[in-house]
Amino acid sequence: MKNKFICFEGVDGSGKTTLAKLLAKKMDARYYYSPPEMLLPIRAGIYEYDVAVRFQYYLLGNTITSEDVEKTLRDQSAIVDRYVYSTLAFHFPIQDENIPNLTLPDRIIYVTASWEEIDRRLSQREHRKSSEQIPYLQSVDQEYRRIFRTLDNVVEIDTTNETPIESINKIRKLLEA
Numbered sequence: 406m407k408n409k410f411i412c413f414e415g416v417d418g419s420g421k422t423t424l425a426k427l428l429a430k431k432m433d434a435r436y437y438y439s440p441p442e443m444l445l446p447i448r449a450g451i452y453e454y455d456v457a458v459r460f461q462y463y464l465l466g467n468t469i470t471s472e473d474v475e476k477t478l479r480d481q482s483a484i485v486d487r488y489v490y491s492t493l494a495f496h497f498p499i500q501d502e503n504i505p506n507l508t509l510p511d512r513i514i515y516v517t518a519s520w521e522e523i524d525r526r527l528s529q530r531e532h533r534k535s536s537e538q539i540p541y542l543q544s545v546d547q548e549y550r551r552i553f554r555t556l557d558n559v560v561e562i563d564t565t566n567e568t569p570i571e572s573i574n575k576i577r578k579l580l581e582a
Contacts, residue, residue, distance in 0.1 A: 408477075408478045408479075408480070408481055408482045408483070409432075409434075409482040409483075409511045409512065409580070410474055410478060410482070410483050410485070410508065410509075410510045410511050410512075411428065411434075411482065411483070411484050411485070411510060411511065411512045411513075411514060411580070412484075412485045412487075412488045412490070412510035412512070412513045412514070413425040413428075413484065413485065413486050413487070413513075413514045413516055414487065414488065414490045414491055414494075414513055414514070414515050414516070414549060415515055415516035415517060415549070416517075416523065416542040416545050416546050416549075417523070417527060417538070417542060418518065418522075418523035418524070418526040418527040418530075418542075419516040419517055419518050419523060419564065420516050420518060420526070420564035420569065420572065421486060421487070421514075421516040422438075422486050423569045424514070424516055424562070424564070424569060424572055424573060424576065425484050425485070425486040425514075426484075426486075427569055427570070427573045428484055428573055428576060428577070429484040431573060431577065432482055432484070433481065433482075434481055434482035434483055434484045435477045435481055435482070435483050435484070436484050436486070437470050437473065437474065437483060437484065437485045437486065438486045438487070439463075439466050439467065439470055439485060439486060439487040439488060439491065440462070440463060440465075440466030440469075440470075441466055441469045441470055441473070443469070444462065444465065444466050444469070447462075448462075456496055459496065460492065460496040463491075463492040463495075463496070464489075464492060466492075467488060467489045467492055467507055468507065470485060470488065471507040471508045472508075474508050475508050478508075485510070488507075488510065489507055490513065490549065490552055490553070493548070493552055494545050494548040494549045494552060495545055495548075497544075497545075497548045510558065511558065512558050512559075512560060512579075512580060513553070513556065513558055513559045513560070514560055514562055514576060515549065515553060515559055515560065515561045515562070516562050516564060516572075517546075517561055517562065517563050517564070517565075518563060518564045518565045519563075519565045520539055520542075520543065522564075522565045523539070523542065524539055560576075560579050562575060562576060
């Protein structure tokens with residue numbers, strides 16, 4: 406069987422990280438978080454700059470991840486938690502920038518949940534900003550949906566009333582089809 410490149414996308418609190426890690430473990434795939442670890446030390450400082458600089462920071466992360474995934478696919482599948490689609494959705498004011506030639510996923514899993522559930526999940530996080538974050542995340546969700554309209558490899562998974570294992574089982578069935 407050909408090694409697969411699967412990308413998980415979704416707003417904060419939708420369940421994508423939990424599902425991406427679980428699927429990587431079940432498939433014995435390599436898990437990637439974006440931005441890559443080597444860029445994390447400068448992440449906080451990037452937010453002192455305008456949106457164009459932040460956009461370039463995340464594009465750099467996507468380029469590094471793309472090259473790493475390309476190498477990984479020779480030996481095993483790759484699961485990426487956020488990729489270029491997050492970069493585009495979260496930086497929609499400047500999307501017309503040149504996007505590097507990146508390795509594209511075989512499948513994009515767009516993880517969603519009800520806004521009430523997302524708010525509940527985010528409230529349990531240590532570094533929760535506030536419930537005022539929801540309107541912003543709703544605009545990001547609209548941007549994801551606009552981007553995904555042109556793609557035929559996107560599967561949406563609603564995690565609202567499911568355990569992570571139930572969601573993973575559903576995803577695995579979709580991937581086998």
